[in-house]
Amino acid sequence: MPDAPGLELIRGEIEQDHPGAVLDTSFDRDQPTLVVDPAQILAVLTWLRDAPGQGYRFLSSLHAADYLPASPRFAVHYELLNRDRVERLRVKAMLADPGEDALPQIDSCVELFPTAEFQEREVYDFFGIVFKGHPDMTRILMPEDYVGWPQRRDFPIGGEPVTFTYNERNYG
C-alpha cells in the first residue's frame, strides 16, 4: 500500500497533469483512498494505469455504495492493484443524486479495464448509476423488466411480490 505521504505524492503528481482532479485523500485503516472528480475519472484512472512509476494496471473490483443521507450521495469505488509492488489503491468518485427520475452518470472505464463490463452493469442494476460509453448498459442480475434500484438505501427491504403465492395466501 502507498502510505499516507506516498498518497499525497500521488495526489501532487496527478494535480500537475490534471488540476482539480483529486478532491480529497484519506488514509483510513491502512487503506489509501483518492476521492476524484467524477468528470475526470477516466483521466485519473488512465494516469494511474500508464504513468511511469505507478502501474495500477489491475482493477480488482468495481462497486458502488449509497451514503444516504450524505451529499453527494453515491460513490463508485475502483479497487486498483499494482501487482508488481503488491499495492492497493482505492479511487472513489462521488456522484450527486440529480433528483426525481434522472439518473447519476459517470464515464465507463470498460475501454481501460475490460473487466469492468459486468461490474458496471451490476452497479447500474442495483444503484441506477449510468456508465456513459458502456457497450451494453442493461440489467444483469435483476429481471430486465424490473422497476427500481434495489441497493439504494431508501429502497425498502421486503414487500417483493412472490410468483408462487400458495403458502402466502393460505398460511401467511
Next chain:
Amino acid sequence: MAEPAGTSGEVETEVMTINIGPHHPATHGVLRLVVDLDGEVVRDLKPVIGYVHTGIEKSCEDKSYWKVIPFVERMDYVSYFFQMEAFCGAVERLVGLEIPPRAKYLRTIFLELNRIHSHLVWLGTTALDLGAVSMLWYCFRERDRILDLFEMATGQRMHTRYFQVGGVIEDIPLGFEAKLRQFVADMPVRVGQYQALLDRNEVFLSRTKDVGIVSRERLLELGVTGPLLRAAGEPWDLRKAFDYLAYPELDFKVPVGTVGDNYDRYRVRVAEMVESVRIIEQALDGLPEGPFIADDRKYVLPPRSELSTSMESLIHHFKLVTEGYRVAPGEVYYAIESPRGELGCFVLADGSSKPSRVHFRDPSFVNLQAFKDMSVGAYVADMICSLGMLDPILGGVDR
C-alpha cells in the same frame, strides 16, 4: 427440378442461435447461454445470469454484523469458509481486532480443507461432463470425508458458521486431529489415483489439450484470477502476495501452467490439492496453543461458563446478542485467495450496528467474462469442457 440438398458439392451453413440452459446439467448451475452456432462451431456467446439472485447483499444491510455471517456463506455454496473469512476479516480490519495465533492456524486449516473440497467437486463434475463418470464417485468419496471433518468440528457439513469476528466459535474437538492426519496421509495417494485415471486417458487428453486457450495478457485485462490465470503461466496468488492468516509462516508452492489450455487448468487445480494438503500438515504441526478467539468482550461473546457467575459477562452477552456491536464509520476492502480467484469483501460501516453496504467481488462473476474468449471458434462440446474448467459457482455469480 431442384437438386437435393447436399449434392451440389458445396456445404451451405447458416448461423443458428440456440439457447443452452438455464436448467442444463452441463451448465453447473442455473446459467443460461445464448450461443450463435455455425454448424458445430461457436461464433458468438452471451452468458445470461441472475436466475439465482437472492439479494443477499441487500439482506445483509438489515442484519447486525454477527448475523451477516450465515448469509454470506450462502453466496458461493461450495466455498463457504472463504466467504466467512472474507467478511469476518473485513470486519476485523474495520474494528481493529487482532485474532489470536491459534485462530489464524485453525482458519487456515479449514480454508485449505475447503479448497480441496471445492476442487474435488469441480474435478468430479467436470470429468463427468467429459465422460469419465467414475471420477465423480471417487471425488465425492473424498469430499465426504472432508464434510465429515467439518461436521465433527463445527456441527454442520455445509454452511458451518464456524468463523466468528475475532476467531473461531469453538476449539477443534478431541480426536479431530487424528482424523485429519489420517485424511492428510491418504489424500496425496488419492490425488495420484485421479491422475492415473485421467493423465493418460486418451479421450480426456484430446478433449482438453489445446482447447480454450486465452492469453495471459487477455486474462489479466478481463480481471481473471485464480487457477485460470495461473494455468496461463502467471504465478499470482494472494496467499503469497498479501500477508493474511498463517500463510506467511507456511511453506507451499504456487503451481502454474505453460499453455493456458483446459489441460493446464486441470493440472494446476490437481497440483493445488496436493499443496493444500501440505499446508494443512504444516499448520497441524505448528498449531499454537492458546485461545481460539480474541478476548475482547465488546465484540466477542463471553464463554458460556461465565454467564452464570459474572454479571458483567451476562451484560456483554445480552448487548452483543440483542443490538450487536457498533462499528465506527469507515470502509474496508479485504481480498483473499478463494479456490476460484480473488474473493474480495467490501464493507461500509456507518457507525450503527448494521453494515451499510456489503459487497462481494466474486471470482466466478468476474471470471465468467473470459468464457466468450475461451469458447468462440471452438466446437460446442469444447465449450462445455471450457465451462467446466472455468468452474463458475452460480450462487456466487448471482449472489
